[in-house]
Amino acid sequence: MADSREFINGMKAGIPVFVGYFSASLAFGLLAVSSGLLPWEAVLFSAVSCTGAGQFMSINLMSQHVPAAAAVFSVFLLNFRYLLMSMSLSIRIDFKRKMDRFVNAAWVTDEVFSVISTRSGKVPVSFVYGLQLVSAAGWIGGTAAGALGSSFLPHSVQEAAGIALYALFAALLVPEVKKNTANLLIAGLAALLNCLFSLGLHWPAGWSFVAAMLTAAAAGMLILPKENKEAIA
Amino acid sequence: MSSYLAVILFGTAALTYGIRVLPFLLSGTDFLPEKVKTFLTIMPVAALGALIFPGVITSFPDMPAAGIAGVAAAAGAALIFRGSLILPVVASISVSWLFLQFI
Numbered sequence: 001m002a003d004s005r006e007f008i009n010g011m012k013a014g015i016p017v018f019v020g021y022f023s024a025s026l027a028f029g030l031l032a033v034s035s036g037l038l039p040w041e042a043v044l045f046s047a048v049s050c051t052g053a054g055q056f057m058s059i060n061l062m063s064q065h066v067p068a069a070a071a072v073f074s075v076f077l078l079n080f081r082y083l084l085m086s087m088s089l090s091i092r093i094d095f096k097r098k099m100d101r102f103v104n105a106a107w108v109t110d111e112v113f114s115v116i117s118t119r120s121g122k123v124p125v126s127f128v129y130g131l132q133l134v135s136a137a138g139w140i141g142g143t144a145a146g147a148l149g150s151s152f153l154p155h156s157v158q159e160a161a162g163i164a165l166y167a168l169f170a171a172l173l174v175p176e177v178k179k180n181t182a183n184l185l186i187a188g189l190a191a192l193l194n195c196l197f198s199l200g201l202h203w204p205a206g207w208s209f210v211a212a213m214l215t216a217a218a219a220g221m222l223i224l225p226k227e228n229k230e231a232i233a
Numbered sequence: 234m235s236s237y238l239a240v241i242l243f244g245t246a247a248l249t250y251g252i253r254v255l256p257f258l259l260s261g262t263d264f265l266p267e268k269v270k271t272f273l274t275i276m277p278v279a280a281l282g283a284l285i286f287p288g289v290i291t292s293f294p295d296m297p298a299a300g301i302a303g304v305a306a307a308a309g310a311a312l313i314f315r316g317s318l319i320l321p322v323v324a325s326i327s328v329s330w331l332f333l334q335f336i
Contacts, residue, residue, distance in 0.1 A: 015319065016322060037238065045242050048243070048246035049242075049245050049249050051245070054245060058245060062237070062238070068237055068240040068241050068244065071245075072240070072241055075248075075249070076245070076252075081280070084273075084276060085253075085280070086252070086253050086254070086255070086257055088274070088276055090257050101258060105250065106250060106254075108253045114277060114280070114281060117274075117277040163292070163293075163300060163304070163326055164325065164326055166307070166325070167321050167325030170285060170307040170325075171308070171310070171311040173278070174311035175315075183278045186282065187279065189279070189282070190278075191282040191286035192286075193283070194282075194286055195287040195290075198287060199291075213276060213279045217272055217276045217279040220275040221268065
């Protein structure tokens, strides 16, 4: 069956995401428990909103006793990028049933988005299920491991594992740059703008990210000749 | 669970799900103008750049070089081992660990 083959392909594509997620959510589990959450609360947090940076931000704001409404709104801003990602994915995923849209939407993350977008053509929905299942297992499993086993990892390894998500992003970017060097300019511009907005102008991280991404993509749309655009798509 | 935690946990989850599901339910995206579609296809590349910087610098406040070196190792490994994502992740954790330990 083509469907089950695509499901397996999706799971395979999810393995590196699992590795990156497991180490990142391990850190989340550790941090959540050390800032007063019970292990099951930390796991529930990861299960209902896999938002990476958003969850770290929530824990950070809660430990500063920020009013709940302000904390929720900050995370909303940070997560606004998922609207753009879902918009992009809605024309890439080959949805069959209405139900798939509701299920797949729960797990639109930076990494799932990147893996799907860097594949060519329409992506079968069974591939997305396989990818999301393995990713979710990594994120929730890592949180549980971090929350329960905080004492087992050497501190130095915990610290270094913070790099894993960025490594994943870099490894996803390299093939795009190989495909078309102009992509390095677009990514570089987005990186520069995000540094300028968030570090220089102190914009909230969520808006800074959205503004940098939109501006760089708009610039890319204007500077790229037509044939290059097709090469990217 | 305290009500404070519950509001934050379920509040962020509900809003984030709304953001994620809305574009999937609006069928209009198939009839977007060509310009907008091009814009959306370029977006992943722009997103990756903005996801890496400045996060990778600020994630190691005491030693930003560990983050830079880790990402450079990941990019190098991705160039050499075409298509692999696991090796870049392992390479970057190793390099960052070495930086944090010995520099």
